[in-house]
Amino acid sequence: MPVIAVTRERRPGESRVAAVPETVKRLIAAGFSVIVEAGAGAAASYPDADYKAAGASLAKTARDALAKADIVFHVRAPEAAEIAALKTGAIVVALLDPHQDRKSLEALAKKGATAFAMEFVPRITRAQAMDALSSQANLAGYRAVIEAAEAYGKAFPMMMTAAGTVPPAKVFVMGAGVAGLQAIATARRLGAVVTATDVRPAAKEQVESLGAKFVAVEDEEFKQAETAAGYAKEMSQEYQAKQAALVSDHLKKQDIVVTTALIPGRPAPKLLSAQQVASMKPGSVIVDIAVEQGGNVAGSRPDQIVEAQGVKIVGYANLPARIAYDASALYGRNLAAFAGLLVDKDGKLAPDFDDEILKAALVTKGGAVAHPALKG
Template sequence: MKITVSKETKSFEKRVALSPSAVKSLVKAGFVCIIESGAGDGSYFSDETYEEAGATIAFGTAQALREADVIVKVNAPTVEEVQFMKRGSVLISYLYAYTIPTVIDALNEKGIASFAMDAVPRISRAQKMDALSSQANLAGYKAVLLGANALGKIFPLMMTAAGTITPSRVLVFGAGVAGLQAIATAKRLGAVVEATDVRPETKEQVESLGGRFLQVEGAEGVKVEGGYAREVSAEYLQKQQELIKNRIKEADIAITTALVIGKKAPVLITEEMVRSMKPGSVIVDMAVESGGNCALSVFGKTIIAHGITIIGEPNLPSLLPVNASELYAKNISTLLLHLATSAGFKWEIEEEITKGSLITYQGELVNAFTKEILAKTNS
């Protein structure tokens, strides 16, 4: 089978779906790899490096996609890119299918089967395929560095002849993979760290990293599924805001990571809270691509509001493109090798990983969760 990697077209994207080392492994497994010229430039992988790994270089997106049996990407394709794809081919990428109904329709019209990296089940045997975790880990690390760079003070306690510098205080919203890495990174840099999450079971993880867990009394307003918050009640959000209102006044940096799958990110930091923060403090809104956890965040920009720096940098993993691409390439190639051999796909439709990540198949939308979200959106 021929696997193609085309250039990513989404703004702020420097990652590539396959690294040269992943190409080398797939070629060894019997696959033919075709890389569009320049696809790896943002991750510092040259065409020559891919050729040395055994890939063929294609010039132009149309040429690359028309030859492919399997297309692997970081981000979902555009409708135009789908038109270049061969009928009956297979796409593997991040999709967030419920956000791109026109692309899903285009895939179905051409009979293209698609697998979503964002829909891979969070089970132990799929850990090496879990791109959400590998990328969120890097994002949490980078968020702390961005916050530290924008802050006008250092993180650690420092005792000098001229006096003692007290440690910075970091408040992290959300203790998922990104939040836990943010906690760990801030703690390593010497900050005093507090964290809050809608899932009370994360308390132990936060404390194991040296953070203090701020717990909302009564979590009955939260629906958790597969480790993610599916729904958070307005009453619970109100309780959470009351809890953190006083804590955010003391924070030098606030990092927000809260997402609700299939919905706009919840607003956790109101304008009133921003006003209450110490002048020179920093907010890093990691949910800015989904609407933002801070009411004042601006997608793709760093602004100063009421004396507070608010960083709305999207796609934080892309700021670490070498590591992000290497990890993503391992995730996507592991999934591919689970789904197929060089002779073709197994199509074990009821197998758990296949069933969870398969979005379109034989001209139909088959993913139950995507159907549910789209039905609610259209109702």
């Protein structure tokens, strides 16, 4: 019976946990044994008693949990002490941030761990239940609008009162991927007038289906601006200049902007310059979801609210951790689905490294970095 260990996240600001009592039950029913470090779920409001009731064994320390673990589930990469405590050849599955967190990647390789990065799970039909980027981005988009509402000094919906009418907030969402679409839907539910932009042609229909207006320069380059995997391509300087002019004019009329643009393995593209931020009305709010990867907005700072000429730039890193209960539940389900690929039909630990999902997500194996995009 393969043993899965879940330990407490130790990185600053990380309140999620890699398994919840519901997913522990699923894993045990699938033939795994589960060990959970005491207190692992406390920050996400999952008490030890619930894990025990679900069938997990509780370990006093991370080292105790890891000593017998064939598989380790984590949210972020384990820290150095945990990597040192791994069994040689143990399997680690986490959001490893392999492009940026090279130190952890190399430590896992040196330890002889077989590591899978959940960010690299391919976006194919078979892997939808394992798509951790989407599950977490969905909640990040929701939370971004909640944070905007908190920072904004006015109401979101139109209100008609005996004392007069309160106009609705105007919300502009930049980037209509999973996070952006959820931000649109949330802002609409709160009663805002919503517009959105994206360089991918397919996004227009999605934006409009949510009741928002699409804003973009729709030329020939725009029509070819999407990769086969569904990500936005980097646009030419000429297109960027035309789009920037359109956006600059639109920004002056907005109350709230949510930026969500990310390109896998690269720094976040800059969407708003200091001049564009300064052109917005005093009291306006910008939420930069991409702040952890360098930010979409000039002047945004991780885990800070920066005020620039009366405009608040909210740069909370790791928005899913600010809604840790639900984020943990969704991520735990992603991992539970992934766990099924690590065993054979008899329930024995036997990952098929030729499987297209495992092959895409594998980052370290046999003492070396294994993913082609990470070598060198």
